Amino acid sequence: MTKLLFIIAVTIALVLWFKHMGRPRRDLDAKKQHDVEDMVRCKVCGVNMPRSEALLAQGSIYCCEEHRRRDLG
Ligand SMILES: [Zn+2]
Numbered sequence: 561m562t563k564l565l566f567i568i569a570v571t572i573a574l575v576l577w578f579k580h581m582g583r584p585r586r587d588l589d590a591k592k593q594h595d596v597e598d599m600v601r602c603k604v605c606g607v608n609m610p611r612s613e614a615l616l617a618q619g620s621i622y623c624c625e626e627h628r629r630r631d632l633g
Contacts (some may be wrong), residue, residue: 598609598610598611600614600621601621602614602621602622602623602624602627603620603621603622603627603631604622604623604627604630605623605627607623609623615627615628618632619631621633623629
């Protein structure tokens with residue numbers, strides 16, 4: 561009798577575990593999509609843009625040549 565109860569308990573635990581495992585994978589996918597964007601912020605005007613469109617100069621990030629010149633002189 562104790563053996564049967566143990567088997568039932570293990571079965572319930574496994575079902576709950578499988579249900580739980582399904583969720584974090586969706587969160588991980590959402591995080592992955594967020595990382596692909598990789599947005600950066602202009603030091604002068606604060607506008608957000610993809611890293612590929614940003615200007616990098618002396619460790620700072622700018623949205624355009626004009627803002628880079630305004631900050632660095
Ligand atoms: Zn700017």
